Amino acid sequence: MMKVKVFDEAHEKDLESVINAFIEDVNVIDIKYQVAVGIFAEEQIYCFSALVIYEEAQ
Numbered sequence: 001m002m003k004v005k006v007f008d009e010a011h012e013k014d015l016e017s018v019i020n021a022f023i024e025d026v027n028v029i030d031i032k033y034q035v036a037v038g039i040f041a042e043e044q045i046y047c048f049s050a051l052v053i054y055e056e057a058q
Contacts, residue, residue, distance in 0.1 A: 001055065001056075002029065002053060002054070002055055003053075003054055003055070003056065004051055004052065004053050004054070005022065005051070005052045005054065006049065006050070006051050006052075007019055007022070007049060007050045007051075007052070008047060008048075008049045009047075009048050009049070010046065010047065010048070011046075011048065012035075012048045014048075015048040015049070015050060019031070019050055019052065022052065023052065023054070025056075025057055026052075026054040026055065026056055026057055027054060027055045027056075027057055028052060028053070028054050029053040029054055029055065030052075030053040031050055031051070031052050031053070032050060032051040032053075033048075033049075033050045034048075034049050034050070035047070035048055035049075036049070
């Protein structure tokens with residue numbers, strides 16, 4: 001059965017780490033990646049997210 005999992009991190013390296021740990025135990029069908037940027041006062045805020053479409057390993 002196909003499933004999805006959403007990951008959201010403030011830094012791209014953190015997103016990379018959590019996805020790599022997750023995909024060790026599943027059969028990945030696809031990964032959708034997105035970056036959002038917001039500005040608060042003089043600070044830029046980044047949000048790195050991914051949607052992993054997968055099947056559980058048998």
